[in-house]
Amino acid sequence: MTTPEPADPFEALFERGVTDGLPVVPPTRERVAAMVAGSGREAGEMIAFVPPNFGRASVEKIAINAVMAGCRPEYMPVVIAGVQAMCEDAFDLHGVSATTNFHSPLFIVNGPARTALDINCAAGVFGPGRRANGTIGRALRLIVANVGGASAKTMSMSTMAHPGRYTYCMGEHEEENPWDSLAVEHGFAAGHSTVAAFAGEAPHGVYDHQSRTAKDLLITISKSLEVVSHSKSTHHGDTLIVLSPEHARTIAGDGWSKADMRDFLWHRLRKPVSELVPGVDGGEGLPAHVLAKFPRPETDSTLIPKFREPANLKFIVAGGTAGRFSAVIPGWTFPKMSRLVIKKVQSREEGQ
Amino acid sequence: MTNEEFMDPTDSVAVPRKTATRLSTLDGKVITLLDISKAKGDHLLDRVEELIRERAKPQAIIRKKKPTFARPAPEDLRAEILKTSDAVIEALAD
Numbered sequence: 001m002t003t004p005e006p007a008d009p010f011e012a013l014f015e016r017g018v019t020d021g022l023p024v025v026p027p028t029r030e031r032v033a034a035m036v037a038g039s040g041r042e043a044g045e046m047i048a049f050v051p052p053n054f055g056r057a058s059v060e061k062i063a064i065n066a067v068m069a070g071c072r073p074e075y076m077p078v079v080i081a082g083v084q085a086m087c088e089d090a091f092d093l094h095g096v097s098a099t100t101n102f103h104s105p106l107f108i109v110n111g112p113a114r115t116a117l118d119i120n121c122a123a124g125v126f127g128p129g130r131r132a133n134g135t136i137g138r139a140l141r142l143i144v145a146n147v148g149g150a151s152a153k154t155m156s157m158s159t160m161a162h163p164g165r166y167t168y169c170m171g172e173h174e175e176e177n178p179w180d181s182l183a184v185e186h187g188f189a190a191g192h193s194t195v196a197a198f199a200g201e202a203p204h205g206v207y208d209h210q211s212r213t214a215k216d217l218l219i220t221i222s223k224s225l226e227v228v229s230h231s232k233s234t235h236h237g238d239t240l241i242v243l244s245p246e247h248a249r250t251i252a253g254d255g256w257s258k259a260d261m262r263d264f265l266w267h268r269l270r271k272p273v274s275e276l277v278p279g280v281d282g283g284e285g286l287p288a289h290v291l292a293k294f295p296r297p298e299t300d301s302t303l304i305p306k307f308r309e310p311a312n313l314k315f316i317v318a319g320g321t322a323g324r325f326s327a328v329i330p331g332w333t334f335p336k337m338s339r340l341v342i343k344k345v346q347s348r349e350e351g352q
Numbered sequence: 353m354t355n356e357e358f359m360d361p362t363d364s365v366a367v368p369r370k371t372a373t374r375l376s377t378l379d380g381k382v383i384t385l386l387d388i389s390k391a392k393g394d395h396l397l398d399r400v401e402e403l404i405r406e407r408a409k410p411q412a413i414i415r416k417k418k419p420t421f422a423r424p425a426p427e428d429l430r431a432e433i434l435k436t437s438d439a440v441i442e443a444l445a446d
Contacts, residue, residue, distance in 0.1 A: 052424070
């Protein structure tokens with residue numbers, strides 16, 4: 001080191017360029033050793049290569065970042081599952097990290113780990129106040145920047161980003177979910193803990209206090225989904241709809257399944273080519289190579305879907321028990337899309 | 353506690369990359385123009401090719417395209433560029 005570091009350890013870590021703009025807990029050997037122990041794994045075990053630089057995320061590197069984020073050692077199995085999920089090829093962390101778009105990985109925890117670690121899934125689920133949500137999400141973001149190399153000052157090219165790039169971690173409110181949880185729906189056992197990674201924009205609120213039927217409420221939600229990216233964008237991939245407990249009860253009370261919701265929304269969210277022509281009602285519209293397939297687009301009634309397939313519409317239940325508010329979280333869709341990826345949490349005991 | 357005791361959160365081997373030595377001239381060189389496949393990247397590279405041909409005498413200009421901008425260039429494409437070219441200009445547009 002050519003210049004002396006500041007004596008204050010917090011300032012020294014800012015100087016090293018390894019923080020997210022907030023102070024970090026100094027990663028001393030003792031703290032890192034305790035964090036590694038919390039994983040039940042060996043420090044040198046390789047968990048994943050983190051895009052875009054394909055940095056090596058060993059248990060120890062994950063632990064160092066988890067210490068800095070403020071995690072407790074018992075959070076380590078969840079942090080590790082989060083690393084595994086976001087580093088799966090289907091998630092395309094390379095694209096998500098380097099894009100000019102807004103997105104950040106959102107981590108959704110299901111199963112016993114959610115209650116054991118006090119991960120908030122209820123009132124204020126996307127807000128501050130819980131150590132587990134704040135620090136697990138932050139640790140994963142620090143790993144993307146420090147191990148993957150996608151720090152805000154170098155590889156990350158997002159035009160605006162969003163505040164979830166500091167931390168974006170939630171639980172699903174399974175007790176208020178009238179359907180299978182996200183994890184069970186994707187083939188995991190209810191008794192297992194899982195972490196899902198989803199490349200999401202910030203939550204966009206959907207207010208509906210008056211609908212009393214599934215159909216009416218889903219029409220309201222479809223209007224918010226219609227304007228994801230812009231009102232004429234099409235062929236979106238995985239997109240998350242976070243239903244509040246009150247909204248979920250209204251829909252399930254009419255006997256609608258998740259498949260019914262998907263089918264209804266997917267069909268409703270198609271538009272004729274004639275409404276998607278660039279220069280008609282705004283400059284945006286179908287890209288030239290799609291438009292070229294239609295000789296008279298201004299009058300063509302062929303329906304183009306907003307979402308590639310119904311399965312791209314993902315539902316979870318979260319938030320407080322009071323309030324008829326849901327949220328739409330647009331996913332990262334271009335060009336082959338980032339897919340929602342779920343990984344089972346390996347408990348400390350299973351790691352040993 | 354001293355600051356030297358803090359452990360490194362980065363993959364210090366993977367992150368710093370050395371750039372190749374810059375060419376002093378494009379004359380007689382093989383140059384690959386790599387389109388990352390964003391819309392209108394070809395327009396930009398067409399103009400870059402014109403300017404190179406105006407200002408230098410390259411041995412050849414090769415045009416290549418990544419299958420998708422959202423992922424790294426495939427290994428075989430990178431190997432081919434490395435084998436055939438003295439320089440590569442990677443460009444995107446939107």
